[in-house]
Amino acid sequence: MKFKDRLLPVATIVVVMIVWFVAAEIYNVELILPKPSTAFGELWAAFGERGFRLGVGNTMLRALASFAVAFTAAFVMALLSVRFRTVRKCFYPLVVILRALPTISVIFICYVAVTGWFRAVIIAFLVIFPTLYASFYTAFEGCMGELADVGKVYKVKKRHILTHYIIPAVWSGMYSDIVNTLSLTVKLIIAAEAVTATAGSLGGLMAESKVMVDMGRIFAYTIAAIVLSYSTELVVRLAARVFAEVSKKWRSH
Numbered sequence: 001m002k003f004k005d006r007l008l009p010v011a012t013i014v015v016v017m018i019v020w021f022v023a024a025e026i027y028n029v030e031l032i033l034p035k036p037s038t039a040f041g042e043l044w045a046a047f048g049e050r051g052f053r054l055g056v057g058n059t060m061l062r063a064l065a066s067f068a069v070a071f072t073a074a075f076v077m078a079l080l081s082v083r084f085r086t087v088r089k090c091f092y093p094l095v096v097i098l099r100a101l102p103t104i105s106v107i108f109i110c111y112v113a114v115t116g117w118f119r120a121v122i123i124a125f126l127v128i129f130p131t132l133y134a135s136f137y138t139a140f141e142g143c144m145g146e147l148a149d150v151g152k153v154y155k156v157k158k159r160h161i162l163t164h165y166i167i168p169a170v171w172s173g174m175y176s177d178i179v180n181t182l183s184l185t186v187k188l189i190i191a192a193e194a195v196t197a198t199a200g201s202l203g204g205l206m207a208e209s210k211v212m213v214d215m216g217r218i219f220a221y222t223i224a225a226i227v228l229s230y231s232t233e234l235v236v237r238l239a240a241r242v243f244a245e246v247s248k249k250w251r252s253h
Contacts, residue, residue, distance in 0.1 A: 034216045042220035052205065052224075059202040060228060062117070063189045066124035067182050070132055073125075078136030099130040103188070111196045120192035120203070124185050135177040179236050186229040202228070 017036055024035040034042075046052040081088035110123045193203025194210075202221060209217040 039219035074132035123192040
């Protein structure tokens with residue numbers, strides 16, 4: 001990556017911080033718009049608290065669990081839908097309903113119908129599953145039929161078609177959606193935790209700060225949520241690089 005490409009994101013963050021600082025100085029009401037120094041000071045203090053570290057860990061585990069379940073379910077159902085028309089016809093109405101459900105309705109329904117820490121996991125799953133299913137279905141449909149015909153004509157082994165063509169093709173088509181959906185999952189989990197006042201979570205800590213009208217802490221937890229969401233994107237990007245290297249080795253054999 002060129003130095004300029006590395007510098008531009010940093011410059012954007014600097015501009016945002018300057019705008020935030022100027023706005024806070026002009027408004028000059030810490031109770032509503034705390035200064036950056038206040039928010040980052042609160043964040044630093046929060047890192048020393050066991051409840052904060054536990055809340056961040058629990059939120060991240062819930063996000064990963066929800067994404068893993070949705071990813072697996074979407075993969076399996078999309079594959080079955082491409083292979084079997086009956087499955088596609090039967091499953092399509094359910095996907096449409098889930099896609100049309102307002103997120104806030106999902107949160108309220110689960111808040112009343114479900115209890116326990118996994119309530120946020122279910123909420124995030126119901127929101128992200130239709131998106132992942134649609135992405136997988138499009139990726140499978142776009143490559144499996146054509147590659148299957150090529151395999152029959154040139155008598156390529158099914159294992160080679162799967163490892164050399166289908167998996168890399170699906171991954172390249174899904175990569176952007178995976179990055180965006182995983183980041184969205186983190187935000188959904190935090191929102192669900194906040195609305196349902198889930199104990200021992202980042203969203204629950206935000207809800208507590210709202211009750212106490214502690215804007216410094218709310219901004220601090222918001223910064224933590226942004227870092228958490230962005231870190232998941234970095235992990236996926238790193239995994240993509242590793243996968244690309246593995247794919248090259250597969251293709252060379």
